[in-house]
Amino acid sequence: MKTDDLIRTLSAEPPARGMTVAARLALALVPGLAVAALLFAVILGPRDDVATAFGHVRFVLKPIEALALAALAALVLVRLAQPGAGASLLALLAVPAALLLAVAVELVLVPRAQWATLWVGDNWARCLSLIPLLALAPLAAALLALRHGAPTRPALAGAVAGVLAGGLGAALYAIHCTDDSPLFVATWYTLAIAVTAGLGTFLGARLLRW
Amino acid sequence: MSDRDREWAALMRQARGGDRAAYDRLLREIAQAMRPLVRRGLVRHGGNASDTEDVVQDILIAVHLKQHTWDENRPFAPWLSALARYKTIDALRRRGRRAEVPIEDFNDTLAAPPAEDPLAARDVTRSLEKLPERQRAVVRTIAVEGASIAQTAERLRMSEGAVRAALHRGLASLGRNGERTR
Numbered sequence: 295m296k297t298d299d300l301i302r303t304l305s306a307e308p309p310a311r312g313m314t315v316a317a318r319l320a321l322a323l324v325p326g327l328a329v330a331a332l333l334f335a336v337i338l339g340p341r342d343d344v345a346t347a348f349g350h351v352r353f354v355l356k357p358i359e360a361l362a363l364a365a366l367a368a369l370v371l372v373r374l375a376q377p378g379a380g381a382s383l384l385a386l387l388a389v390p391a392a393l394l395l396a397v398a399v400e401l402v403l404v405p406r407a408q409w410a411t412l413w414v415g416d417n418w419a420r421c422l423s424l425i426p427l428l429a430l431a432p433l434a435a436a437l438l439a440l441r442h443g444a445p446t447r448p449a450l451a452g453a454v455a456g457v458l459a460g461g462l463g464a465a466l467y468a469i470h471c472t473d474d475s476p477l478f479v480a481t482w483y484t485l486a487i488a489v490t491a492g493l494g495t496f497l498g499a500r501l502l503r504w
Numbered sequence: 505m506s507d508r509d510r511e512w513a514a515l516m517r518q519a520r521g522g523d524r525a526a527y528d529r530l531l532r533e534i535a536q537a538m539r540p541l542v543r544r545g546l547v548r549h550g551g552n553a554s555d556t557e558d559v560v561q562d563i564l565i566a567v568h569l570k571q572h573t574w575d576e577n578r579p580f581a582p583w584l585s586a587l588a589r590y591k592t593i594d595a596l597r598r599r600g601r602r603a604e605v606p607i608e609d610f611n612d613t614l615a616a617p618p619a620e621d622p623l624a625a626r627d628v629t630r631s632l633e634k635l636p637e638r639q640r641a642v643v644r645t646i647a648v649e650g651a652s653i654a655q656t657a658e659r660l661r662m663s664e665g666a667v668r669a670a671l672h673r674g675l676a677s678l679g680r681n682g683e684r685t686r
Binding site: 299306307376442446503 | 519520523524526527528531535557560561564565566568569570571572573574575578582583584586587589590594632643646647648650652653668671672675679680
């Protein structure tokens with residue numbers, strides 16, 4: 295087909311406005327989150343003392359940090375899906391920075407003898423496996439929405455989708471997990487989200503090319 | 505924002521409103537503007553200048569299929585440049601992969617008479633032949649005979665909705681063609 299013929303074909307039906315990437319992402323995350331929440335309710339559920347736990351700063355910080363990370367990742371992701379929109383990853387560093395601050399405060403407040411116990415916690419292996427598990431459905435949803443977009447760096451977009459999904463999975467898991475020390479969260483939650491980011495990178499490089 | 509950028513943004517807005525003439529003009533101007541850039545990009549990175557038209561067509565299809573990723577509040581040119589750059593790199597990457605063929609195979613290819621016209625425009629014709637019958641009929645009727653959606657529907661005894669759907673699907677697989685066949 296000659297380029298002239300192609301142009302004639304394309305202009306026979308000018309494109310409709312269509313849904314923006316942001317709208318598509320929001321729409322996809324609704325069922326993605328619903329599946330994750332259902333999975334959480336069925337296999338985990340909130341910890342027994344959840345009602346009183348909301349009165350403790352260390353506990354409350356966990357879902358807040360995780361949701362903040364997910365929200366920032368979503369903003370970056372929408373930009374990554376639009377060619378030439380100039381996405382910057384710096385915004386994503388805000389949450390790790392806040393987490394480091396919390397770690398510093400914790401080290402001041404807690405006697406040195408307890409550091410190791412708090413750091414390793416009771417549930418690190420569960421944390422590392424359950425956060426990525428809870429993140430699977432949101433990750434699938436985000437990747438599906440991204441296929442509708444036009445990410446010029448597919449692997450990077452996949453990685454950020456992994457951070458977004460990992461943040462959502464971590465926010466849910468935080469309600470179940472009894473390890474609240476920032477020492478634990480900064481290590482194991484971060485590693486768990488890194489796992490989903492790695493999975494997102496792998497899938498993004500394969501599924502998000504267009 | 506340059507004059508041309510403003511003009512293209514205006515044309516795309518009109519196109520989104522259903523203005524076929526504006527869309528036709530926009531695509532022609534994009535093809536014209538991209539051609540020298542693509543050729544230069546290909547040559548500079550060790551690609552083949554004869555692939556230029558193929559990449560230009562990839563860009564046009566991508567503009568069509570991904571236009572919703574351009575935000576009307578942003579300038580048009582950076583969007584188009586990023587998209588065109590992606591498609592050019594994509595073409596180079598595909599060629600690069602092909603260059604990894606063992607040297608023996610390459611010698612065989614050289615010895616044999618060329619199986620196909622190296623002109624890139626042929627690639628898209630080939631992919632047209634791979635489309636399912638209905639999509640191919642629709643694309644061909646519109647592309648070659650210049651029929652409108654309504655005329656195509658009448659000629660092929662399909663509803664206009666079905667013609668639109670077949671056209672969209674056909675274009676989407678033309679756009680993916682490079683990824684799958686090369």
